[in-house]
Amino acid sequence: xxxxxxxxxxxxxxxxxxxxxxxxxxxxxxxxxxxxxxxxxxxxxxxxxxxxxxxxxxxxxxxxxxxxxxxxxxxxxxxxxxxxxxxxxxxxxxxxxxxxxxxxxxxxxxxxxxxxxxxxxxxxxxxxxxxxxxxxxxxxxxxxxxxxxxxxxxxxxxxxxxxxxxxxxxxxxxxxxxxxxxxxxxxxxxxxxxxxxxxxxxxxxxxxxxxxxxxxxxxxxxxxxxxxxxxxxxxxxxxxxxxxxxxxxxxxxxxxxxxxxxxxxxxxxxxxxxxxxxxxxxxxxxxxxxxxxxxxxxxxxxxxxxxxxxxxxxxxxxxxxxxxxxxxxxxxxxxxxxxxxxxxxxxxxxxxxxxxxxxxxxxxxxxxxxxxxxxxxxxxxxxxxxxxxxxxxxxxxxxxxxxxxxxxx
Amino acid sequence: xxxxxxxxxxxxxxxxxxxxxxxxxxxxxxxxxxxxxxxxxxxxxxxxxxxxxxxxxxxxxxxxxxxxxxxxxxxxxxxxxxxxxxxxxxxxxxxxxxxxxxxxxxxxxxxxxxxxxxxxxxxxxxxxxxxxxxxxxxxxxxxxxxxxxxxxxxxxxxxxxxxxxxxxxxxxxxxxxxxxxxxxxxxxxxxxxxxxxxxxxxxxxxxxxxxxxxxxxxxxxxxxxxxxxxxxxxxxxxxxxxxxxxxxxxxxxxxxxxxxxxxxxxxxxxxxxxxxxxxxxxxxxxxxxxxxxxxxxxxxxxxxxxxxxxxxxxxxxxxxxxxxxxxxxxxxxxxxxxxxxxxxxxxxxxxxxxxxxxxxxxxxxxxxxxxxxxxxxxxxxxxxxxxxxxxxxxxxxxxxxxxxxxxxx
Numbered sequence: 125x126x127x128x129x130x131x132x133x134x135x136x137x138x139x140x141x142x143x144x145x146x147x148x149x150x151x152x153x154x155x156x157x158x159x160x161x162x163x164x165x166x167x168x169x170x171x172x173x174x175x176x177x178x179x180x181x182x183x184x185x186x187x188x189x190x191x192x193x194x195x196x197x198x199x200x201x202x203x204x205x206x207x208x209x210x211x212x213x214x215x216x217x218x219x220x221x222x223x224x225x226x227x228x229x230x231x232x233x234x235x236x237x238x239x240x241x242x243x244x245x246x247x248x249x250x251x252x253x254x255x256x257x258x259x260x261x262x263x264x265x266x267x268x269x270x271x272x273x274x275x276x277x278x279x280x281x282x283x284x285x286x287x288x289x290x291x292x293x294x295x296x297x298x299x300x301x302x303x304x305x306x307x308x309x310x311x312x313x314x315x316x317x318x319x320x321x322x323x324x325x326x327x328x329x330x331x332x333x334x335x336x337x338x339x340x341x342x343x344x345x346x347x348x349x350x351x352x353x354x355x356x357x358x359x360x361x362x363x364x365x366x367x368x369x370x371x372x373x374x375x376x377x378x379x380x381x382x383x384x385x386x387x388x389x390x391x392x393x394x395x396x397x398x399x400x401x402x403x404x405x406x407x408x409x410x411x412x413x414x415x416x417x418x419x420x421x422x423x424x425x426x427x428x429x430x431x432x433x434x435x436x437x438x439x440x441x442x443x444x445x446x447x448x449x450x451x452x453x454x455x456x457x458x459x460x461x462x463x464x465x466x467x468x469x470x471x472x473x474x475x476x477x478x479x480x481x482x483x484x485x486x487x488x489x490x491x492x493x494x495x496x497x498x499x500x501x502x503x504x505x506x507x508x509x510x511x512x513x514x515x516x517x518x519x520x521x522x523x524x525x526x527x528x529x530x531x532x533x
Numbered sequence: 534x535x536x537x538x539x540x541x542x543x544x545x546x547x548x549x550x551x552x553x554x555x556x557x558x559x560x561x562x563x564x565x566x567x568x569x570x571x572x573x574x575x576x577x578x579x580x581x582x583x584x585x586x587x588x589x590x591x592x593x594x595x596x597x598x599x600x601x602x603x604x605x606x607x608x609x610x611x612x613x614x615x616x617x618x619x620x621x622x623x624x625x626x627x628x629x630x631x632x633x634x635x636x637x638x639x640x641x642x643x644x645x646x647x648x649x650x651x652x653x654x655x656x657x658x659x660x661x662x663x664x665x666x667x668x669x670x671x672x673x674x675x676x677x678x679x680x681x682x683x684x685x686x687x688x689x690x691x692x693x694x695x696x697x698x699x700x701x702x703x704x705x706x707x708x709x710x711x712x713x714x715x716x717x718x719x720x721x722x723x724x725x726x727x728x729x730x731x732x733x734x735x736x737x738x739x740x741x742x743x744x745x746x747x748x749x750x751x752x753x754x755x756x757x758x759x760x761x762x763x764x765x766x767x768x769x770x771x772x773x774x775x776x777x778x779x780x781x782x783x784x785x786x787x788x789x790x791x792x793x794x795x796x797x798x799x800x801x802x803x804x805x806x807x808x809x810x811x812x813x814x815x816x817x818x819x820x821x822x823x824x825x826x827x828x829x830x831x832x833x834x835x836x837x838x839x840x841x842x843x844x845x846x847x848x849x850x851x852x853x854x855x856x857x858x859x860x861x862x863x864x865x866x867x868x869x870x871x872x873x874x875x876x877x878x879x880x881x882x883x884x885x886x887x888x889x890x891x892x893x894x895x896x897x898x899x900x901x902x903x904x905x906x907x908x909x910x911x912x913x914x915x916x917x918x919x920x921x922x923x924x925x926x927x928x929x930x931x932x933x934x935x936x937x938x939x940x941x942x
Binding site: 133134135136138147155159160174177178179182187188189192193256258259260261262263266267268269271272273274275276277278279280281282283284285288289290291292293294295296297300301304305306307308309311312313314315316318319324325326327328329331332333334335336337338339340341342343344345346347350351352354355356357358359360361362367369377378380381382384386387388441442445448449450451452453454455456457458459460461465466468469471472483485488489490491492493494 | 542543544545547556564568569583586587588591596597598601602665667668669670671672675676677678680681682683684685686687688689690691692693694697698699700701702703704705706709710713714715716717718720721722723724725727728733734735736737738740741742743744745746747748749750751752753754755756759760761763764765766767768769770771776778786787789790791793795796797850851854855857858859860861862863864865866867868869870874875877878880881892894895897898899900901902903
């Protein structure tokens with residue numbers, strides 16, 4: 125498969141040896157692939173990355189989950205239970221710029237591929253690791269997945285209705301959010317290494333990464349001295365009414381429009397009053413500031429809802445947003461998937477996958493000089509052994525064939 | 534103020550001209566600052582970044598919110614309503630490697646600092662922009678904040694209880710999640726530029742960025758053909774029971790432990806049965822697979838809850854996690870803030886702020902060769918005018934004083 129034209133090309137020539145699975149690691153390396161790095165997944169010959177079989181999947185094919193997190197990468201199978209397989213990975217580490225893994229705690233060391241070993245092979249390698257909990261934490265040996273990070277990292281405590289149990293944010297920020305922070309540190313390390321040839325070890329714990337994403341809750345905690353609360357659809361940092369979701373026609377589970385009137389811009393409230401035909405309240409001291417409106421929040425919410433109930437959420441967003449008030453329809457995944465706007469702008473792209481067929485999915489959303497990088501298919505298991513081992517290790521096809529016959533790859 | 538020792542130093546020598554405010558932009562530039570870049574905030578002399586006054590704040594001081602998102606940066610005030618102020622920013626752009634802004638749509642162009650203008654000044658500059666909606670989107674002129682991005686980007690539709698209205702995830706991933714993706718593209722562009730001196734324009738819309746964080750929901754949508762649902766504390770991608778939060782002593786609003794038994798590892802379920810004293814069910818076909826357990830999920834949840842109710846959430850996490858089952862206590866911001874483990878490991882650090890005093894906050898959570906970068910205080914408004922204008926533009930102190938007298942800075 126050609127990898128031409130798949131990325132913005134920023135990282136052309138960067139080689140990433142990718143021993144990650146599921147999402148936290150793969151989301152990180154996929155971002156690097158989208159920017160042009162050559163990312164080579166090292167996978168177990170018996171099934172590969174378990175993400176290939178995760179969740180509901182088309183019969184006999186890779187899961188959609190796998191395709192989403194492994195676009196634009198290559199795949200080489202290596203049997204890490206064979207000493208020759210471990211040796212092969214060491215040789216690949218010698219030819220790589222970055223190596224990354226997110227196995228369970230202690231596993232990479234037990235495989236004989238820990239940092240000390242790899243550093244001796246390639247001192248200028250950037251060696252990156254994701255774990256659930258930080259080294260030195262009381263939980264450093266514990267397993268974690270997205271939802272565990274979200275529980276222990278504070279996100280669940282601030283998500284849900286105030287008088288009800290916590291809920292899990294639907295976003296998998298515990299995984300992908302972690303992956304993005306590690307990608308930033310890898311890129312920083314690559315930038316320095318380009319001048320200095322300096323290798324380094326990077327470590328990120330999913331629980332630790334979560335604190336980065338709830339800093340507004342820490343601001344609330346600092347201001348009030350008590351744990352940040354759950355606030356439903358409103359803001360845990362306190363509300364400047366109106367702020368929240370308002371019901372729209374025809375009343376389905378996601379037929380709401382979010383309306384926010386910023387404390388920093390009193391015009392939002394005034395514009396909203398004009399839009400809903402309540403100019404009579406402009407200048408009325410009982411409604412003039414967020415502080416006084418907070419005392420009559422239920423009344424104000426009902427006043428807004430009476431207006432929004434006349435429109436569907438798209439019309440409501442168009443009217444309110446068009447009037448210069450921050451507003452957004454609550455869109456579901458089907459509406460997002462079907463909206464041609466994302467495809468037209470290159471935010472959603474279609475992956476032509478050899479076994480799964482065409483799959484429209486979100487790519488890297490940053491435009492580089494006008495367009496997001498173009499995505500390429502996720503690799504079939506072991507698809508790139510000859511290509512990668514040939515170029516990275518100068519192994520001839522017959523040598524690769526022997527590795528295959530010997531059960532090493 | 535000395536900036537020595539504030540970061541991992543990966544980006545030493547990189548100059549970032551930062552015209553951002555609130556969170557999406559500032560979270561991006563703060564990550565760059567933590568990795569060693571010199572980030573200079575350009576702020577309105579009358580109050581600066583509105584984030585300085587956002588939410589609850591200590592009387593007369595900068596808000597905690599501002600401190601959290603602006604650590605390790607510098608500040609120069611510039612009056613952009615004065616032609617001489619606009620000219621000064623152009624000169625600074627000529628001396629910078631990266632320029633970034635997140636004003637309302639069209640504002641930077643109206644100021645005379647749009648990409649075409651700046652590119653003519655410095656063709657090798659990386660010029661980065663955050664907006665609410667993408668260029669070419671029907672909503673490209675609309676305003677957005679974190680909660681609007683979360684509504685329009687699909688996150689709210691998948692967060693909350695199934696039979697109730699959507700809730701907003703407490704994480705401000707609409708802002709910080711956007712900032713992280715832009716930081717990755719900026720770093721990719723910097724990496725290429727180091728060889729090529731190639732400037733480029735980067736654009737990211739908050740709505741578009743959100744799709745990146747809900748890809749598991751798109752996998753669900755692809756598998757089922759219907760919009761991904763809300764699933765409370767469980768997983769929208771379908772459940773392999775037991776999975777979810779279980780109540781602990783003493784029954785407070787966050788006294789729960791998350792327990793997950795992975796489909797990919799049947800041992801989790803077996804270990805859990807051993808832990809709770811139900812070895813009798815090991816090997817029982819009615820409980821052996823996720824699929825059959827899904828038919829008796831309520832029964833299984835109650836069986837687990839009977840056990841978890843005997844413990845507080847910390848004990849429960851210790852016992853379950855220690856037995857090799859993914860588990861996490863639902864921790865609130867106060868518990869996280871007060872836990873000495875984060876401080877000991879450098880994940881939380883204390884900012885010695887000249888007016889606000891000591892403030893313990895999360896820093897950059899990635900360890901570089903064993904330790905996260907050290908954070909430095911957020912800047913006072915205009916604190917670094919002499920320093921930055923002296924070094925970047927070779928302005929002598931008397932020239933800076935004249936700019937100040939003339940109301941330019």
